Amino acid sequence: MFEAKVFINQREGGEYYLLGLRVSENLAKKFLPGQFLKIRVSSTLDPLFPRPFTIHAIEGSKLYLLYRVVGKGTQILSKILPEEELKILGPLGKPFPEIKEPYIICAGGAGIAGFGYLLQKTSHLPLKIFYGVRTKEELVRVNFYEKFHVSLTLVTEDGSYGTKGLVTEALEEELENKFKKYKPCLLACGPLPMLKSVLKVAKKYQLKTFLVLETFLACGTGFCRGCVIPLRKGGYTHLCIEGPTFLAEELDLERVFS
Amino acid sequence: MKEFFLNLGNLKLNTPLMLSSGTWGWGENLSKFLSLAEIKYSIGALVTKGVSLEPKEGNPPPRIAETPCGLINSIGLENPGIKEFKAKYLPPIKLYEIPVIVNLFGEKIEDFVGLAEELKEEVSGIELNISCPNVEKGGILFSDNPKLVKDLVREVRKIWNSFLAVKLSPVGPVFEVAKSCERAESDALVVANTYPALTVLSFKPLKILKGGLSGPAIKPLTLRLVWELSQRVGLPIIGCGGIITGKDALEYLICGAKAVQIGTANLINPKSVAEIMEELEKLLKTYGLSY
Numbered sequence: 082m083f084e085a086k087v088f089i090n091q092r093e094g095g096e097y098y099l100l101g102l103r104v105s106e107n108l109a110k111k112f113l114p115g116q117f118l119k120i121r122v123s124s125t126l127d128p129l130f131p132r133p134f135t136i137h138a139i140e141g142s143k144l145y146l147l148y149r150v151v152g153k154g155t156q157i158l159s160k161i162l163p164e165e166e167l168k169i170l171g172p173l174g175k176p177f178p179e180i181k182e183p184y185i186i187c188a189g190g191a192g193i194a195g196f197g198y199l200l201q202k203t204s205h206l207p208l209k210i211f212y213g214v215r216t217k218e219e220l221v222r223v224n225f226y227e228k229f230h231v232s233l234t235l236v237t238e239d240g241s242y243g244t245k246g247l248v249t250e251a252l253e254e255e256l257e258n259k260f261k262k263y264k265p266c267l268l269a270c271g272p273l274p275m276l277k278s279v280l281k282v283a284k285k286y287q288l289k290t291f292l293v294l295e296t297f298l299a300c301g302t303g304f305c306r307g308c309v310i311p312l313r314k315g316g317y318t319h320l321c322i323e324g325p326t327f328l329a330e331e332l333d334l335e336r337v338f339s
Numbered sequence: 340m341k342e343f344f345l346n347l348g349n350l351k352l353n354t355p356l357m358l359s360s361g362t363w364g365w366g367e368n369l370s371k372f373l374s375l376a377e378i379k380y381s382i383g384a385l386v387t388k389g390v391s392l393e394p395k396e397g398n399p400p401p402r403i404a405e406t407p408c409g410l411i412n413s414i415g416l417e418n419p420g421i422k423e424f425k426a427k428y429l430p431p432i433k434l435y436e437i438p439v440i441v442n443l444f445g446e447k448i449e450d451f452v453g454l455a456e457e458l459k460e461e462v463s464g465i466e467l468n469i470s471c472p473n474v475e476k477g478g479i480l481f482s483d484n485p486k487l488v489k490d491l492v493r494e495v496r497k498i499w500n501s502f503l504a505v506k507l508s509p510v511g512p513v514f515e516v517a518k519s520c521e522r523a524e525s526d527a528l529v530v531a532n533t534y535p536a537l538t539v540l541s542f543k544p545l546k547i548l549k550g551g552l553s554g555p556a557i558k559p560l561t562l563r564l565v566w567e568l569s570q571r572v573g574l575p576i577i578g579c580g581g582i583i584t585g586k587d588a589l590e591y592l593i594c595g596a597k598a599v600q601i602g603t604a605n606l607i608n609p610k611s612v613a614e615i616m617e618e619l620e621k622l623l624k625t626y627g628l629s630y
């Protein structure tokens with residue numbers, strides 16, 4: 082594991098925080114969009130396992146992560162102050178696949194995090210980004226995303242900002258109206274119910290879809306074989322070494338969502 | 340570096356630390372996280388993930404869950420089967436030039452014998468995982484029946500001359516099973532495997548995970564077993580349970596273990612074994628001890 086110095090750890094809105102870590106430039110260069118790192122949030126034995134987070138952005142030797150506080154580990158992380166040191170391990174996992182076709186990004190909640198670094202690095206920008214949350218306060222880092230001049234549709238479930246409804250409803254409307262002929266790929270990251278709806282839309286328009294999945298990880302290094310995702314052809318793949326991004330048609334979706 | 344030689348039957352170790360079964364994958368990613376120098380300096384032996392005669396795809400998810408200071412796993416012994424293991428996984432592991440011990444599990448005594456046959460001349464040793472059900476005896480765990488364990492070790496011993504260890508379950512008639520291993524001429528005991536445990540994952544719908552508990556939560560329990568067994572059984576003991584630091588390793592060595600295995604710590608930090616070795620050496624110096 083490497084030592085990384087925290088230089089920022091600030092609440093962005095809702096339960097979302099932006100964490101900035103200073104590492105060696107050499108290490109920063111090794112990360113590709115879609116890859117993740119593990120952070121040991123405390124030197125005590127509980128929580129025992131470092132928590133995984135996708136790279137949200139990189140500037141020189143500065144790594145940015147965008148995380149949502151959901152439990153014990155992220156709670157502890159949110160209390161860490163600038164100048165403190167954290168132990169990290171990465172890069173882990175496979176980067177986002179290289180998508181040649183036009184594509185649309187669909188993100189729910191913290192699922193938006195990893196696409197920041199994709200926008201920073203890619204020479205093939207998405208056609209559109211759909212970003213949905215429950216309510217206005219949870220829309221975070223919008224200024225950052227706007228910098229890339231990609232059409233960004235903001236969706237809130239309660240209608241407190243942007244389009245009212247579910248992010249997948251906005252996606253469907255867009256496809257219905259404009260994209261029928263283009264047949265873009267979808268790249269989606271968010272909670273399981275959202276991904277399930279994305280697949281429904283994808284099925285309707287027969288769109289190739291990549292899903293960024295999450296599961297509890299113990300090792301993140303392929304050591305424990307705990308992070309299995311069922312495959313359509315039978316057997317399993319391991320999220321931490323073969324993922325977290327998978328081509329939906331290769332997965333046994335019924336079991337993934339059960 | 341201090342020179343360390345330990346003879347356990349036919350097995351010679353250069354450090355008292357081993358990587359325990361199932362906690363370093365199949366070795367394919369080991370050198371991504373540890374340099375060759377770190378591997379040689381800190382690891383005395385590599386104990387592979389459990390191998391069976393036929394391939395097993397393992398249990399459906401969820402397979403793992405964190406509990407306070409511990410991990411519950413129900414991997415279901417995912418493995419490629421002995422043939423593919425020998426052809427594809429074993430050769431790169433041997434390249435580290437560290438003794439390789441293959442962890443074996445079967446449903447009946449002949450399975451273990453068949454596995455040992457396959458590995459003759461191939462590896463430095465075998466470790467018998469007896470925390471598995473015996474299909475010929477109505478599914479009773481080998482580890483629940485000292486007589487069954489004695490028969491098992493005797494049968495395997497007939498065809499296996501090099502290092503043979505039995506990995507005890509920490510529950511059941513542990514002391515009687517240990518005695519059986521001694522009588523059947525096992526070379527060492529690995530004390531111990533994970534503890535049967537359960538955690539509730541969600542209330543509605545009710546989801547639970549049953550599996551084996553490992554990590555710091557079990558250390559005091561297994562340490563006590565090592566202490567008691569080392570007083571009652573003549574076989575060398577390899578301690579295994581919750582070792583995260585050099586201090587933990589030293590506690591085991593002082594409480595009667597001749598060597599130790601590191602498991603869950605590898606999952607927290609793949610460099611754990613190197614850090615544990617470094618700390619262990621410092622502590623030995625501080626206290627004027629030697630192993």
Ligand SMILES: Cc1cc2nc3c(=O)[nH]c(=O)nc-3n(C[C@H](O)[C@H](O)[C@H](O)COP(=O)(O)OP(=O)(O)OC[C@H]3O[C@@H](n4cnc5c(N)ncnc54)[C@H](O)[C@@H]3O)c2cc1C
Nearest residue numbers: 132133134135147148149151152153154155191194295296
């Ligand atoms: C490869 C990968 C990349 C990830 N990247 C990010 C990221 O960039 N930003 C981010 O915010 N999160 C990310 N996550 C999720 C993050 O790792 C978890 O939210 C975190 O580990 C939870 O730790 P905890 O100790 O706070 O919660 P725990 O105490 O472990 O869990 C508390 C409760 O929260 C629930 N929970 C756990 N994970 C989630 C989740 N993802 N969403 C909602 N509820 C959850 C649990 O079921 C439990 O009920 C990623 C996960 C993976 C596998």
Ligand SMILES: Cc1cc2nc3c(=O)[nH]c(=O)nc-3n(C[C@H](O)[C@H](O)[C@H](O)COP(=O)(O)O)c2cc1C
Nearest residue numbers: 305359360361389412468532553554580581602603
């Ligand atoms: C993910 C995982 C997989 C394991 N797989 C095996 C196995 O295949 N065979 C075996 O005998 N023990 C297996 N074990 C048990 C460990 O080798 C070790 O005995 C146990 O975890 C206690 O040590 P620890 O607390 O240091 O992890 C496994 C443990 C874990 C956490």
Ligand code: FES
Nearest residue numbers: 301303306308321
């Ligand atoms: S989390 Fe351990 S193998 Fe993926």
